[in-house]
Amino acid sequence: MKKFLWIESEIGEKNGEVRLDESGTDFVTPPSPPAKKAALENDSIFSTFDQITQNPTDSNEGTIEKEFAAYFAEGCAKHNDDVFALLRTYTVNYPLLSSVALKYLCVPATSCASESLFSSARHTCSYDRRRMSGETVKGLIFLKHALREHKNEI
Numbered sequence: 001m002k003k004f005l006w007i008e009s010e011i012g013e014k015n016g017e018v019r020l021d022e023s024g025t026d027f028v029t030p031p032s033p034p035a036k037k038a039a040l041e042n043d044s045i046f047s048t049f050d051q052i053t054q055n056p057t058d059s060n061e062g063t064i065e066k067e068f069a070a071y072f073a074e075g076c077a078k079h080n081d082d083v084f085a086l087l088r089t090y091t092v093n094y095p096l097l098s099s100v101a102l103k104y105l106c107v108p109a110t111s112c113a114s115e116s117l118f119s120s121a122r123h124t125c126s127y128d129r130r131r132m133s134g135e136t137v138k139g140l141i142f143l144k145h146a147l148r149e150h151k152n153e154i
Contacts (some may be wrong), residue, residue: 038049120144 071094077086091098123130124140132140 032097064096070094071097117141117145 087098090101121137121141124144125137
């Protein structure tokens with residue numbers, strides 16, 4: 001449990017989002033951040049953590065701590081274990097951790113879209129166009145792909 005409290009306090013110290021009081025048990029939330037900063041933080045791994053911990057109720061109080069403790073106490077999987085069976089088990093046993101893992105640890109099935117985007121950026125940012133700003137390049141790449149997708153509608 002000490003390990004989890006340390007992780008929790010480190011998260012709070014680095015991001016200023018969730019802090020523990022001196023006893024290490026109660027949560028203290030700072031005033032709300034500015035709107036632009038809040039919009040950026042909504043899609044981070046810490047936003048899910050904040051949603052769980054900022055408004056604890058009697059039913060879910062201590063749930064995240066229990067999941068962390070149980071997960072770290074379980075040990076590692078063997079090389080010959082069925083991955084899909086483990087995923088089903090983890091989803092049932094650790095619903096909060098599995099939702100965060102599925103959101104942030106998923107791997108795209110293919111890299112074609114990203115490779116296409118990088119190739120497009122390389123063609124746009126040729127040696128003749130090296131003085132363009134980042135915003136101009138971003139706009140040109142966006143327009144290029146938007147025109148490709150909506151070519152039939154025009």
